[in-house]
Amino acid sequence: MTAVSEPGTTKLQIDLRRHLRELDEDRDLTRLICEVADASKYIVNSIRTGDLGVAGTSNLYGEDQLALDVLSDRILRKRLIHSGVVATILSEETNEVIEVDPNGKFSVAFDPLDGSSLVDVNLAVGTIVSICRGGNLLQPGREQVAAMYILYGPRTTLVYSTGRGVHEFQMNHLMEYTLTTENVRIKPSGRIYSPGGQRNLYTEGTEKYVSSLEEKGYKLRYSGGFVPDINQVMMKGTGIFLYPHLRDNPHGKLRLLFELNPMAFLIEQAGGKASTGKQRILDIEPQGIDDRAPVFIGCREDVETAEELIARYG
Known part of the structure; x- marks a missing residue:
């Protein structure tokens, strides 16, 4: 086993599979993470060349699905099923858990695009993936065994953690990810x-907090994209993203299983913190697949x- 290097160090010649192998990660988890990486190669090609029109269907939240949403979902779903190690999968673009293999070791929740x-x-977008052990997707985020996102921007980068720190990879001209x-x-x-969120709908505590910043x-x-904004915090090593509870929406906008849990796992692994303003994100007990949180x-x-200002002012 090769020890993780000091913070911020760079090794350009190590690819993703080798990095996982050197950390002595579970072989099946390694395979699953690499399947997601392979899927992203097809997604990035679809973004560059694909149809940007609406596909004519809606996801369970009532939002129009773009053709790229549908295509990205199909690409990622196919690779996850092909991995042979997945018990259940759940995409933000569907309204049900898909049973893959009762003997599979992992459950996967993902936002394909x-x-x-x-x-x-022509702004940056991304793929977000949460991986838990077993077939139950309704687990608190602290039970994740891995989380990752892929950012499709001027460069395509992959950021992952299996609970041993956070590591960034870049797609090279051969469409391989190197550390x-x-x-x-x-x-x-x-x-x-x-x-x-709409600032005139912030609660008093949130308004006082933003004013203090x-x-x-x-x-x-703020780019309007969750993946690029979190990546900015992660790679600059500084900053905060917030999508708070609003006066007319106390539950926030972002989805727990697809967005908040994996990003909270990654941010905490990098030494940061993720909260609803009142509670640690990774301690939330999900009640359903469409749960949201500030x-x-x-x-x-x-x-x-x-947290201090919200506790004081609401």
């Missing part, structure tokens, strides 16, 4: 904030300040 409406204006940064770390506090000189950096995620001290 988060932020897909941004593709037609760029090992053991990514987030600072205790930052100078960037990415606020989602502005008074401290934090710079607003989120404050990023630098630990910044998240704790949000």
